[in-house]
Amino acid sequence: xLIEKIYDRTRAYEYARTWAxxxxxxxxxxxxxxxxxxxxxxxxIFAGGCVMNFTPVFGWYYRSSDDRTASWTGVEYLYNFLVGxxxxxxxxxxxxxxxxxxxxxIQLGRENDGYYHTLLVVGFENNSYLVxxxxxxxxxxxxxxxxxxxxxxxHIEGIRLDLPALxxxxxxxxxxxxxxxxxxx
Numbered sequence: 001x002l003i004e005k006i007y008d009r010t011r012a013y014e015y016a017r018t019w020a021x022x023x024x025x026x027x028x029x030x031x032x033x034x035x036x037x038x039x040x041x042x043x044x045i046f047a048g049g050c051v052m053n054f055t056p057v058f059g060w061y062y063r064s065s066d067d068r069t070a071s072w073t074g075v076e077y078l079y080n081f082l083v084g085x086x087x088x089x090x091x092x093x094x095x096x097x098x099x100x101x102x103x104x105x106i107q108l109g110r111e112n113d114g115y116y117h118t119l120l121v122v123g124f125e126n127n128s129y130l131v132x133x134x135x136x137x138x139x140x141x142x143x144x145x146x147x148x149x150x151x152x153x154x155h156i157e158g159i160r161l162d163l164p165a166l167x168x169x170x171x172x173x174x175x176x177x178x179x180x181x182x183x184x185x
Contacts, residue, residue: 005159009103012048016132020139028065040134049159053089108148
C-alpha cells in the first residue's frame with residue numbers, strides 16, 4: 001500500500017549545502033565522464049525523502065556505479081521518472097518558474113543539445129533563483145549566470161512509500177480463531 005510522505009525541503013537544502021563543493025564518498029563522482037549534476041541533485045532529493053524506487057530500468061535508485069538506474073544520473077531520465085512516477089519515491093510536476101520552492105529542480109537546455117544540466121533550487125534573490133550544482137560546483141549561484149536557451153521547472157510534490165500490506169484479520173476473527181492472524185501481535 002502506497003502512502004504519502006512529505007518531501008523535507010530543509011534536508012534537501014542542507015544536503016546540497018554540505019556536499020556542493022565536495023563529494024559524498026557513498027556515491028561515484030561522474031564528473032568528467034558524463035557529468036555529476038543529476039547524480040548530485042538525486043542525492044539531495046533522496047536526502048529530502050529517503051525513499052528510492054527499486055523498479056528495474058524505470059525506477060530511481062543508486063546502490064553503486066554499476067547498480068543504479070539511468071534516472072539517478074541522466075537529465076532526461078530523471079525528468080521522466082519524476083513526472084511519471086506513480087510508485088515509490090519522489091514525484092513531481094512541471095510548473096511555471098514562479099511556482100518553484102527550495103528543494104525543487106531546474107533543468108537547463110540548449111537548442112542543439114536538448115536538456116543538459118540539472119540544478120537544485122536553494123534560494124531566491126533579486127527575482128532570480130539561487131541554485132546548487134555539481135560538475136560546475138556551485139551553491140547559492142544565481143540561475144541568471146548560466147548560459148542556456150530554455151529551462152524547465154519541476155516541483156517535487158512529495159514522496160510515496162510502500163508499506164507492506166497487513167495480513168487481513170477478518171477470517172481469523174470471524175471464525176473465532178484469533179484476534180490477529182498467526183504471527184502478528
